[in-house]
Amino acid sequence: MNKKDLTERDICTKYITPALEKAGWDPITQFLEEFPLTKGRVIVRGQLHTRAKNKRADYVLFYKPNIPIAVIEAKDNNHTIGDGMQQALEYAELLHVPFVFSSNGDGFLYHNSIDTNGKIEREIGMDDFPSPETLWRLWCTHKGISQEQEAIVSQDYYSDGSNKTPRYYQLIAINRTIEAIVNGQNRILLVMATGTGKTFTAFQIIWRLWKSRTKKRILFLADRNILVDQTMTNDFKPFGSVMTKIQKRQANKSYEIYLSLYQAVSGTEEESNIYKQFSPDFFDLIIVDECHRGSADENSNWRKILDYFVSATQVGLTATPKETEDISNSTYFGDPIYTYSLRQGIDDGFLAPYKVVRIDFDKDLTGWRPDKGMVDKYGNEIEDRIFNQKDMDKTLVLDKRTQLVAKKVSEFLKQTNRFDKTIVFCDNIDHAERMRQALVNENGDLAAENSKYVMRITGDNEEGKFELDNFIFPESRYPVIATTSKLMSTGVDAQTCKLIVLDQRIQSMAAFKQIIGRGTRINEDYNKFYFTIMDFKKATELFADPDFDGDPVVIYSPRPDESPVPPDEVDPGETEDGLGNTGVTGNNLPGDDGYPIGEGQGKIRRYYVEEVPVSVVAERVQYYDENGKLITESLKDYTRKTITKEFSSLDDFLRKWSKAEKKQVIIEALADEGVFFDALEAEIGKELDPFDIVCHVAWDKPPLTRRERAENVKKRNYFAKYGEQAQRVLNALLEKYADEGVIHIEEPQILSINPFSDFGTPMEIIKAFGGIKQYENAIQELEEQIYAA
Numbered sequence: 001m002n003k004k005d006l007t008e009r010d011i012c013t014k015y016i017t018p019a020l021e022k023a024g025w026d027p028i029t030q031f032l033e034e035f036p037l038t039k040g041r042v043i044v045r046g047q048l049h050t051r052a053k054n055k056r057a058d059y060v061l062f063y064k065p066n067i068p069i070a071v072i073e074a075k076d077n078n079h080t081i082g083d084g085m086q087q088a089l090e091y092a093e094l095l096h097v098p099f100v101f102s103s104n105g106d107g108f109l110y111h112n113s114i115d116t117n118g119k120i121e122r123e124i125g126m127d128d129f130p131s132p133e134t135l136w137r138l139w140c141t142h143k144g145i146s147q148e149q150e151a152i153v154s155q156d157y158y159s160d161g162s163n164k165t166p167r168y169y170q171l172i173a174i175n176r177t178i179e180a181i182v183n184g185q186n187r188i189l190l191v192m193a194t195g196t197g198k199t200f201t202a203f204q205i206i207w208r209l210w211k212s213r214t215k216k217r218i219l220f221l222a223d224r225n226i227l228v229d230q231t232m233t234n235d236f237k238p239f240g241s242v243m244t245k246i247q248k249r250q251a252n253k254s255y256e257i258y259l260s261l262y263q264a265v266s267g268t269e270e271e272s273n274i275y276k277q278f279s280p281d282f283f284d285l286i287i288v289d290e291c292h293r294g295s296a297d298e299n300s301n302w303r304k305i306l307d308y309f310v311s312a313t314q315v316g317l318t319a320t321p322k323e324t325e326d327i328s329n330s331t332y333f334g335d336p337i338y339t340y341s342l343r344q345g346i347d348d349g350f351l352a353p354y355k356v357v358r359i360d361f362d363k364d365l366t367g368w369r370p371d372k373g374m375v376d377k378y379g380n381e382i383e384d385r386i387f388n389q390k391d392m393d394k395t396l397v398l399d400k401r402t403q404l405v406a407k408k409v410s411e412f413l414k415q416t417n418r419f420d421k422t423i424v425f426c427d428n429i430d431h432a433e434r435m436r437q438a439l440v441n442e443n444g445d446l447a448a449e450n451s452k453y454v455m456r457i458t459g460d461n462e463e464g465k466f467e468l469d470n471f472i473f474p475e476s477r478y479p480v481i482a483t484t485s486k487l488m489s490t491g492v493d494a495q496t497c498k499l500i501v502l503d504q505r506i507q508s509m510a511a512f513k514q515i516i517g518r519g520t521r522i523n524e525d526y527n528k529f530y531f532t533i534m535d536f537k538k539a540t541e542l543f544a545d546p547d548f549d550g551d552p553v554v555i556y557s558p559r560p561d562e563s564p565v566p567p568d569e570v571d572p573g574e575t576e577d578g579l580g581n582t583g584v585t586g587n588n589l590p591g592d593d594g595y596p597i598g599e600g601q602g603k604i605r606r607y608y609v610e611e612v613p614v615s616v617v618a619e620r621v622q623y624y625d626e627n628g629k630l631i632t633e634s635l636k637d638y639t640r641k642t643i644t645k646e647f648s649s650l651d652d653f654l655r656k657w658s659k660a661e662k663k664q665v666i667i668e669a670l671a672d673e674g675v676f677f678d679a680l681e682a683e684i685g686k687e688l689d690p691f692d693i694v695c696h697v698a699w700d701k702p703p704l705t706r707r708e709r710a711e712n713v714k715k716r717n718y719f720a721k722y723g724e725q726a727q728r729v730l731n732a733l734l735e736k737y738a739d740e741g742v743i744h745i746e747e748p749q750i751l752s753i754n755p756f757s758d759f760g761t762p763m764e765i766i767k768a769f770g771g772i773k774q775y776e777n778a779i780q781e782l783e784e785q786i787y788a789a
Contacts, residue, residue: 003077003105012058012074015105015126023129025061030132035060037094037168039349042522042529049529051349057091058084061099063136066157066171070099070135072108081123082109096172098142099135114142149182155212157204158238166204167350169340170197174204176337177315181209186313189291189333193342194319194517195351202287202317203235210256215285215313220259221305222289226468228259231289251277258283262305275305283312291316291333306332319517320510342513342520351520357534359408360617361401364389364537368398368612376607383607389537390505393431395606401614402431405503405536406438408616409481412499412534418446420498421471422481423518427504429458430606432483435503439481446480455479459487474526495523498531506539636683636697639675643698646670650699657691663783664743670694689742691787710738713785722778725768729759730782737786745779 040054059072073084345351519531
């Protein structure tokens with residue numbers, strides 16, 4: 001047998017695996033072959049998707065199950081011993097393990113990143129592979145872990161018997177937390193993107209500390225009933241009878257694992273602070289879910305719970321750590337001991353990438369001012385000021401705007417799948433109810449079949465809250481569309497949600513990330529690999545914030561007459577990889593009022609206007625590549641693409657241009673399609689006619705300035721056939737063209753301004769040409785001369 005003829009897999013089977021077994025590594029519990037580290041990023045093109053190749057280590061070595069300690073990369077014998085090292089180091093970096101090996105079957109290249117003798121890499125024979133105990137001792141010595149601590153650090157994970165290994169980043173988060181606790185750290189922060197399994201991670205941390213009796217009584221705090229109930233039913237189920245939920249303001253001290261809403265154990269009145277029924281040292285571990293809300297604020301009631309149990313180890317979990325002048329996670333918990341971001345999750349293929357459809361309305365961008373004394377549909381006189389996007393659905397309700405949002409959302413679903421789960425985020429409960437009505441009217445056929453096709457799910461509505469579980473469960477077909485404001489923004493594990501609609505003004509990065517997180521879960525069984533964000537209130541401008549860390553695969557801004565579904569074709573610049581209960585039962589969420597005009601606090605809270613028209617404004621298209629870099633098509637590229645959609649060739653454009661009685665018609669049509677003539681003229685750096693801009697940008701023709709075109713006309717002595725008065729007018733029109741462009745000379749009103757008023761009245765000027773028809777012919781002939789080849 002010639003070793004050179006063996007495949008890489010043969011080298012593993014015949015040489016590497018026997019070497020590991022000889023060194024004392026158990027093939028059942030201590031090493032896994034072809035270990036998948038990532039899933040492979042989901043690549044989206046139009047309505048199609050595929051996965052990039054995943055990262056997979058040839059061997060991952062574990063001291064005990066789920067406690068990784070080394071990586072081996074194998075190569076066939078035509079490679080050198082060290083050829084796999086750089087690849088292995090990449091995998092080791094992902095797993096945060098110190099020992100790395102590369103082998104071709106002749107021996108091992110051994111990389112010891114914690115070596116104290118100054119020799120990090122060396123070759124060893126196939127018979128000299130270190131034992132599990134050898135590597136573990138080196139690791140514990142480096143970490144300063146005592147024998148007493150070692151029992152805790154190596155405590156078994158919970159296993160349901162399936163031998164399923166947690167994802168690599170979960171292993172790191174769990175193991176690092178245990179290590180931090182045994183080293184005496186009492187305030188710990190873990191940052192993990194929504195959809196990456198924070199609750200499962202918390203469960204394994206608690207399980208291992210509880211099983212080792214390091215922590216005996218544990219409190220898990222959340223701020224939504226649905227979070228607590230989901231946690232008890234799913235991830236925490238193995239705790240069984242030792243687990244309870246604190247409710248009805250009763251503190252039963254006979255359990256070991258407690259789950260609670262912040263609100264259930266605290267309040268503004270002293271007698272409401274149920275947590276004080278427990279002694280300050282009752283709990284020795286507190287896990288704070290979504291710790292960016294409440295617990296980070298020094299003055300909140302929730303924070304008082306943590307301060308009361310000051311001796312307990314406290315672990316904060318969040319996808320969105322908060323750092324403001326008044327609220328800080330890191331000040332309280334310290335810097336994160338581990339962060340797994342949204343971008344990492346998307347790149348690894350564990351989270352769904354997404355497209356963005358941006359739709360802007362005219363009244364949002366340019367504002368709307370009521371006529372003096374105008375009243376709304378309830379007879380309230382509307383304040384005389386300009387209302388803009390900040391006011392929409394908060395202080396001003398334009399019914400036509402709500403209807404247009406519902407229409408665009410429904411168009412999208414009709415062109416994709418009308419039963420794709422959809423969440424519409426609104427500014428308040430009143431807005432969510434109006435949106436529900438508008439969506440019902442846009443989808444009357446399906447709403448008639450089942451009244452739960454569209455549901456409002458808000459904190460004040462029991463019927464809606466009752467349907468929340470059905471919305472979440474993939475097996476439940478209804479509700480399909482949920483309108484909400486705050487209730488569904490966090491903690492709702494909607495695995496099959498494929499469309500998130502933002503008709504809510506969002507200025508908090510934490511809130512934005514949480515809302516985006518409603519769609520980031522992948523569910524392959526239900527063909528959910530990516531999702532779409534439809535943005536009506538510029539919320540996705542937060543993508544430009546440096547604090548945002550997970551970029552979309554495409555941003556699409558449809559024109560008014562275009563489908564809201566992003567097109568399938570790949571555009572230039574786009575690369576291959578380029579993403580309950582509120583706890584205050586019966587009350588609205590903070591700032592989520594549902595008062596109509598004249599109710600609530602006894603004043604007009606918002607105006608309702610029926611007949612003001614609202615229309616879509618066109619914008620440009622932007623893309624993100626796989627590196628998170630925003631690729632904005634250059635103005636010229638975008639213009640070229642737009643023009644060539646309108647005109648099949650240069651000849652086609654020249655023909656239509658020459659036939660147009662008024663060039664203004666073509667210019668305005670292109671402007672409506674998003675061609676920015678002024679910006680292009682500034683970019684080219686010359687005073688160009690729109691004609692030259694189009695020919696230069698779309699077909700690379702050398703441009704002439706307006707002045708050059710005017711001088712060319714004069715050289716032809718074209719005016720000689722006209723009378724003296726008409727020649728003076730035509731010369732003045734040519735100068736006007738050179739200064740301001742063709743649109744102005746086509747307007748009859750130009751004859752009433754200087755210098756034309758010096759030649760006589762408009763009627764006198766027209767008479768000099770022989771009449772209106774002759775004057776119009778003269779203008780057309782002048783334009784032909786201007787654009788003569």
